[in-house]
Amino acid sequence: GAGVSQSPSNKVTEKGKDVELRCDPISGHTALYWYRQSLGQGLEFLIYFQGNSAPDKSGLPSDRFSAERTGGSVSTLTIQRTQQEDSAVYLCASSQTRGGTEAFFGQGTRLTVV
């Protein structure tokens, strides 16, 4: 596709359930990021994949959060046993390299935990 695609665009889930959020990056982009934006907050870094290197998971808020990137392309962010404080917009971005070029963002997935 032409841009970063995220699905679903909206997700409402019950507290305690698991959710999976998907990101399709721009073809050929080696770097992939997940960020979270809670209401009224900035962009909180969650996890970063760069090529075949081990992912930088330093931003994941708890062990309920995990992410995978299969075949260097599609990524899935999984939140287990969701809590109300997990409600936020989850944004994925990809870029060609580590830096020197900008990252392109998807539209985000709005997660609401009720």
Added chain:
Amino acid sequence: DQQVKQNSPSLSVQEGRISILNCDYTNSMFDYFLWYKKYPAEGPTFLISISSIKDKNEDGRFTVFLNKSAKHLSLHIVPSQPGDSAVYFCAAIGLGGATNKLIFGTGTLLAVQP
């Protein structure tokens, strides 16, 4: 700790005047800085960037200034237009360690009054 800081949560400017958005960073390992613009319910979009070897980069109405000694950058928009109303995020990335991923500030909401 917040490595990239935008201390002004909001800014209001009259149409036609200059908008100046500020950003401070703490880590001297950052070597590339970017500004993103975000409309509600959309993902951030890249606006302009600057390498640490430069002190100014201009693109149409948008100019970014970098003061490395002060660890400060600013985005100037002139003349400001109502369509510029959005949240502006600055971001930084570096070569290694904790800086090898895009780190965003908390954003500044710009309102351009007609």
